[in-house]
Amino acid sequence: MNKKRDKKKFKRKNIKISNIEIGNVDHFTDDTITEEKRAEKKLIEKGKISNKRNLKLERGRILEVRSNYKCVVKMGDEEMSCTLGGRFKQVNFETKSIVAAGDYVNIDVSGDPRIEEIVTRANTLSRFSDNDFQIEIIIASNIDQVIITSSYKDPQLNLGLIDRYICAAKISNITPVICINKIDLAESLDDVKLMGSFYEKHGLKVIYTSVETGEGIKELKELLKDKDSVFSGHSGAGKSSLINKLQPDLKLRTAEISDYHRKGVHTTTRSRLLEWDFGGYLVDTPGIKTFGLHRKDKEKLKEIFPGLSALAAECKFFNCTHSHEKECGVKKAVENGSYPLSRYESYLRILESLSSE
Ligand SMILES: Nc1nc2c(ncn2[C@@H]2O[C@H](COP(=O)(O)OP(=O)(O)OP(=O)(O)O)[C@@H](O)[C@H]2O)c(=O)[nH]1
Ligand SMILES: [Mg+2]
Ligand SMILES: [Zn+2]
Structure with a gap:
């Protein structure tokens, strides 16, 4: 088939509208609804919201996670065993925990209770x-x-x-x-x-x-x-x-x-x-032996590690990491004994653990 010719053949002509009265613009709001629907469908597909939003979902809080897809939830004064809705079963390589103790969840209670939504967490x-x-x-x-x-x-x-x-x-x-x-x-x-x-x-x-x-x-x-x-x-x-x-x-x-x-x-x-x-x-919680931080937070470490930010004013470089740099306020404080060496070494250990690729 000759594509070029086809294109020519089907090329649309500009349509001129005359003598047609266009009614109330409100009639066109259908378009916006379609847009919203499309956005909603996208969110459902991504698993961000439940496709069962027309069902009555009840709010509960997770007390204990029993397995990947089973947990105990408190709803009102009642404790119940819940499963997780199927869309949570998508593999997520970034987390081991789909739900956690403390999560607020919305539960479909029309049959066996099933968690349909995890309410956005305040923190973890x-x-x-x-x-x-x-x-x-x-x-x-x-x-x-x-x-x-x-x-x-x-x-x-x-x-x-x-x-x-x-x-x-x-x-x-x-x-x-x-x-x-x-x-x-x-x-x-x-x-x-x-x-x-x-x-x-x-x-x-x-x-x-x-x-x-x-x-x-x-x-x-x-x-x-x-x-x-x-x-x-x-x-x-x-x-x-x-x-x-x-x-x-x-x-x-x-x-x-x-x-x-x-x-x-x-x-x-x-x-x-x-x-x-x-x-x-x-x-x-169960006891843990080590506590790994995430590499993405490496930059924040010098701000949040106890006592370092106050000493940073004395550092020559504004972005001093207090490790290899010369003329460092933290190192000076360690040398003159006003900042404990043991805590400085602890800081360096954490910093190093976040640097390895
Ligand atoms: N001497 C003394 N012993 C304590 C004290 N608190 C807890 N223990 C003992 O320490 C042991 C461990 O206590 P647990 O409460 O089981 O410790 P846990 O932190 O819950 O441990 P995991 O559940 O394994 O993380 C028990 O034998 C307790 O009796 C305390 O203040 N003084
Ligand atoms: Mg314990
Ligand atoms: Zn420094």
Whole structure:
């Protein structure tokens, strides 16, 4: 077939309209509806909104994620098991967590309850896998504060892990609170408080608790009241024990100290959203060993790592990363002893972990 000739043949002629009265322009709003419909269809196809929006969806909040497509949800006063709508089953390589404890969801209750929509999250406390792909693991969502739980001893206080939590929380606009538990095991309290004083100096809240003696529990309760908090930290730090102490009827499983020296004991195995009887919610989480941040946040590190931004005014270069540069305010402070070497080394370790390709 000769395409050129065809084109010529079918070329449209300009149509002139005369003697035709055009009615009320409102008749043409059909066009805009079509546009909207098209946009909506696109969103449905992308899985951003449900195609069942004509159904009555009810709002609930995820208490626990049981498997990839099953979770326990609270709706009103009821707890129910829910599945996830089919469109969530599309593979997403960026995240391991389709839903997380704390998510608000819209549920189709016309049959077996099915989650159809995840309400946009206010924030997430997320860590990222160590490998190149940096897959997101959501610890909890829609929370006000993270109680970074560390024990003074058994297991040993790990300030490097605390630093990583602080950075992750700040990146996500979540207030970090440091809780140093098991202070009954400390020989001297001065020794413990010295460790916390660095963080307090840089505006962070630090509380010292003991489930054994009850110290600090009242202060912790005050802090938790009417807020949504997540308890996170090393396995065995005493997260579940603290929660039980605050509200004994929750009866969370905790491990005996003797058990806990065995390798790989994780007593809490799934994150769970629970309700305080004094107001607010909490998420108890399984212990973690390491907390990976995302490489995309590398630039923010020097702004959010405790105490660095105030020293940066003394750096020669405005974009100083306080690592290899000369005439660096942070390095000077480390040299003259006004900034602790151990925290500077922790900063460098995190910086390096975000630099590897
Ligand atoms: N001496 C002392 N022991 C404590 C304290 N708090 C908790 N423990 C003990 O520490 C052990 C671990 O406590 P858990 O509450 O199970 O720790 P967890 O942080 O929930 O651990 P995972 O669920 O594995 O992440 C238990 O044997 C507790 O009795 C404390 O303040 N002092
Ligand atoms: Mg636990
Ligand atoms: Zn510098």
